[in-house]
Amino acid sequence: MQNFDYMTPTRLIFGKGVIEKLPEVMSQFGKKILLAYGGGSIKKIGLYDKVKSLLQGYDIYELSGIQPNPKYDPSVISGVKICKENDIDVILAVGGGSVLDCSKAIAAGAKYEGETWDLISYKAFAKESLPIVDIITLAATGSEYDAGGVISRTETNDKIGYVDPHNYPRVSFLDPTYTFTVSAKQTAAGCADAMNHVMEQYFAEDTTLLNDGFCESMLKSLMVNAVAALKNPEDYRARAEMMLCCTYGCNGILSLGNSGSGWPCHAIEHALSAYYDITHGEGLAIITPRWMKHILSERTVDRFVKYGVNVFGIDKTLDKFEIANRAIDATYEFFRSINIPMHLREVGIDESRIGEMAHHIAVNEGLENAYVPLTETDLIEILTRSL
Amino acid sequence: MQNFDYMTPTRLIFGKGVIEKLPEVMSQFGKKILLAYGGGSIKKIGLYDKVKSLLQGYDIYELSGIQPNPKYDPSVISGVKICKENDIDVILAVGGGSVLDCSKAIAAGAKYEGETWDLISYKAFAKESLPIVDIITLAATGSEYDAGGVISRTETNDKIGYVDPHNYPRVSFLDPTYTFTVSAKQTAAGCADAMNHVMEQYFAEDTTLLNDGFCESMLKSLMVNAVAALKNPEDYRARAEMMLCCTYGCNGILSLGNSGSGWPCHAIEHALSAYYDITHGEGLAIITPRWMKHILSERTVDRFVKYGVNVFGIDKTLDKFEIANRAIDATYEFFRSINIPMHLREVGIDESRIGEMAHHIAVNEGLENAYVPLTETDLIEILTRSL
Numbered sequence: 001m002q003n004f005d006y007m008t009p010t011r012l013i014f015g016k017g018v019i020e021k022l023p024e025v026m027s028q029f030g031k032k033i034l035l036a037y038g039g040g041s042i043k044k045i046g047l048y049d050k051v052k053s054l055l056q057g058y059d060i061y062e063l064s065g066i067q068p069n070p071k072y073d074p075s076v077i078s079g080v081k082i083c084k085e086n087d088i089d090v091i092l093a094v095g096g097g098s099v100l101d102c103s104k105a106i107a108a109g110a111k112y113e114g115e116t117w118d119l120i121s122y123k124a125f126a127k128e129s130l131p132i133v134d135i136i137t138l139a140a141t142g143s144e145y146d147a148g149g150v151i152s153r154t155e156t157n158d159k160i161g162y163v164d165p166h167n168y169p170r171v172s173f174l175d176p177t178y179t180f181t182v183s184a185k186q187t188a189a190g191c192a193d194a195m196n197h198v199m200e201q202y203f204a205e206d207t208t209l210l211n212d213g214f215c216e217s218m219l220k221s222l223m224v225n226a227v228a229a230l231k232n233p234e235d236y237r238a239r240a241e242m243m244l245c246c247t248y249g250c251n252g253i254l255s256l257g258n259s260g261s262g263w264p265c266h267a268i269e270h271a272l273s274a275y276y277d278i279t280h281g282e283g284l285a286i287i288t289p290r291w292m293k294h295i296l297s298e299r300t301v302d303r304f305v306k307y308g309v310n311v312f313g314i315d316k317t318l319d320k321f322e323i324a325n326r327a328i329d330a331t332y333e334f335f336r337s338i339n340i341p342m343h344l345r346e347v348g349i350d351e352s353r354i355g356e357m358a359h360h361i362a363v364n365e366g367l368e369n370a371y372v373p374l375t376e377t378d379l380i381e382i383l384t385r386s387l
Numbered sequence: 388m389q390n391f392d393y394m395t396p397t398r399l400i401f402g403k404g405v406i407e408k409l410p411e412v413m414s415q416f417g418k419k420i421l422l423a424y425g426g427g428s429i430k431k432i433g434l435y436d437k438v439k440s441l442l443q444g445y446d447i448y449e450l451s452g453i454q455p456n457p458k459y460d461p462s463v464i465s466g467v468k469i470c471k472e473n474d475i476d477v478i479l480a481v482g483g484g485s486v487l488d489c490s491k492a493i494a495a496g497a498k499y500e501g502e503t504w505d506l507i508s509y510k511a512f513a514k515e516s517l518p519i520v521d522i523i524t525l526a527a528t529g530s531e532y533d534a535g536g537v538i539s540r541t542e543t544n545d546k547i548g549y550v551d552p553h554n555y556p557r558v559s560f561l562d563p564t565y566t567f568t569v570s571a572k573q574t575a576a577g578c579a580d581a582m583n584h585v586m587e588q589y590f591a592e593d594t595t596l597l598n599d600g601f602c603e604s605m606l607k608s609l610m611v612n613a614v615a616a617l618k619n620p621e622d623y624r625a626r627a628e629m630m631l632c633c634t635y636g637c638n639g640i641l642s643l644g645n646s647g648s649g650w651p652c653h654a655i656e657h658a659l660s661a662y663y664d665i666t667h668g669e670g671l672a673i674i675t676p677r678w679m680k681h682i683l684s685e686r687t688v689d690r691f692v693k694y695g696v697n698v699f700g701i702d703k704t705l706d707k708f709e710i711a712n713r714a715i716d717a718t719y720e721f722f723r724s725i726n727i728p729m730h731l732r733e734v735g736i737d738e739s740r741i742g743e744m745a746h747h748i749a750v751n752e753g754l755e756n757a758y759v760p761l762t763e764t765d766l767i768e769i770l771t772r773s774l
Contacts, residue, residue, distance in 0.1 A: 001402075001627040001631075002402065004401050005401070006399045011394040014643070015391065208628045208631065209607060210628060212604070213601070213604020213607065216604075217597055217600020221600065225596070236388070241595045244643060256631060257402075
């Protein structure tokens with residue numbers, strides 16, 4: 001077991017109708033709010049109007065149009081500009097993980113004199129950040145309970161996971177009813193995203209019985225509840241449990257004391273969505289079983305056996321490689337069963353840029369330190385298998 | 388699933404040798420420290436000297452002799468007096484849960500004008516608290532990661548669970564090597580304490596697959612690692628995982644969205660140790676299986692089945708009451724196997740004050756709202772079965 005230094009100071013306010021606490025929460029941060037949101041789904045579900053009516057008397061500035069795989073230019077740059085010009089006190093991010101990720105970069109950039117990209121690319125480090133409050137409308141990324149965000153810069157095909165402890169949201173509002181209208185496609189992608197967050201922590205060295213059990217519980221719960229939510233999108237219990245599961249995805253609580261895995265599937269997927277702007281959770285679902293097959297070996301087989309037996313209930317008396325392969329197949333089949341496109345070609349990616357992407361990942365992502373180190377050749381193989 | 392409002396802002400610094408970060412951590416709080424500790428075991432293991440040498444240059448005031456089941460008089464009263472008279476900036480609690488619980492009451496009392504007992508008994512509420520840093524030497528209570536503490540007042544046989552969000556430790560240092568010298572008796576009692584914390588959350592209504600899985604994982608991990616630590620007290624991995632498990636015991640993360648159980652075994656045990664000053668974990672181990680037998684019914688049997696199958700691996704094809712009874716027996720046998728005295732008479736408690744204790748619990752503990760409501764008659768029965 002490894003040493004660790006851990007804290008998640010975010011307050012979670014969870015459940016139906018909790019939005020009513022918004023005025024009380026916002027009142028502690030000041031009068032000038034940057035309201036950040038995406039393409040307008042929050043208007044469709046009435047949340048935009050609700051927020052505005054709850055926050056009468058505040059000075060609200062707006063940044064709308066934040067896209068999935070949020071872009072440095074224009075979203076982060078515009079947000080920072082609004083904050084600096086108007087002396088914003090607090091950011092209210094309303095939407096999914098992309099809106100929140102973007103808001104984290106803005107929060108740090110607003111308190112930094114230089115160009116925000118310096119922070120995102122770790123050339124400089126924030127000394128402080130604007131406080132962030134969020135209202136989450138999609139169960140997926142876990143950004144509501146961690147200090148990270150992923151920002152893309154189109155002209156360089158960069159998609160960087162930017163983590164800074166200053167960027168923990170102060171308060172996250174999680175009302176499962178806001179996810180009732182999430183499409184089947186996005187519900188499935190959110191489930192795959194969260195499942196992959198667990199797997200990226202489970203497939204590591206030096207794990208504990210406790211962490212393994214937490215991870216296995218989360219995977220089982222995500223599968224059961226995603227299926228239920230897809231069957232009945234207004235199943236409150238299923239939406240609520242999915243939302244709770246997703247919240248734990250990335251703040252480290254599932255892997256305290258583990259060696260760390262290097263998050264290889266995320267590293268690969270970040271290239272896919274930087275080059276092709278695909279849905280993050282779908283990219284992860286496609287990559288994950290191919291990565292698993294690639295790293296299965298005498299060294300790693302016991303983890304796959306544990307995974308197969310405890311998550312999928314595979315007969316533990318079988319040969320260990322048989323269990324491992326069945327577990328990987330079960331992973332693939334689960335994603336397929338919730339209608340995720342499971343080939344890169346299905347999401348518009350062909351072989352033409354695989355070499356380029358593999359090179360980009362190998363140079364930028366440090367996968368020589370992954371649970372199973374991955375070279376450029378390994379990456380080409382995984383990507384080619386995923387076509 | 389119920390709504391909830393949740394936050395645990397404590398920073399955990401975990402692992403061998405982490406004490407070296409103490410000066411850096413303390414420097415953010417000020418120069419005047421109240422060093423609180425117990426009966427001197429921290430001197431035996433060299434921790435007292437280590438702390439003093441790391442904190443040269445600080446003004447250190449000491450409160451020693453804090454007992455298990457920490458007492459309002461003299462410990463809390465003396466601590467508050469030292470803090471007020473010397474304008475203490477921060478409390479450094481070094482020891483087990485009792486030292487930390489006592490320090491929480493002191494931290495609140497130091498910033499309150501009236502008598503600290505007003506706060507503990509909820510007649511008044513703290514507006515602020517002194518910051519607390521702790522160094523934990525016993526894996527048991529989880530006080531290092533929650534806002535609660537238990538304080539006893541001998542003259543009235545009161546033992547109150549005092550919870551206030553101001554009292555979260557700011558930083559908890561958790562070095563498993565400090566638990567190498569913990570006696571077999573205290574190791575077993577710590578395991579029982581933590582296991583009971585889980586059970587008090589698991590036996591509730593409206594639980595989720597996720598919470599159930601977290602709880603079951605913790606119980607299994609605690610049993611495996613307590614047995615390993617008892618066999619080899621210097622088994623770092625076992626001590627470390629026990630310590631990590633215990634940390635999650637009481638901050639609510641195992642039961643977010645559950646209905647709440649009313650913590651009935653704790654309510655009963657608080658009376659036992661208030662009247663007889665027994666070891667808390669032993670009292671819990673004695674009560675738990677008797678409480679389980681008492682509440683087993685058609686309404687509750689399915690939870691016991693889940694518990695038996697998932698925690699003890701009992702054959703799920705058996706009759707449900709057969710599974711439930713085997714699970715309760717397995718609970719008893721596990722505690723017995725780690726040499727916990729499993730009868731009240733073995734810890735010096737006879738039938739003479741059972742009526743009095745049952746009355747005290749029924750009047751003060753609100754068990755009419757427990758998972759299975761308990762009347763004075765129920766309490767007499769549970770206590771009598773435990774003799």
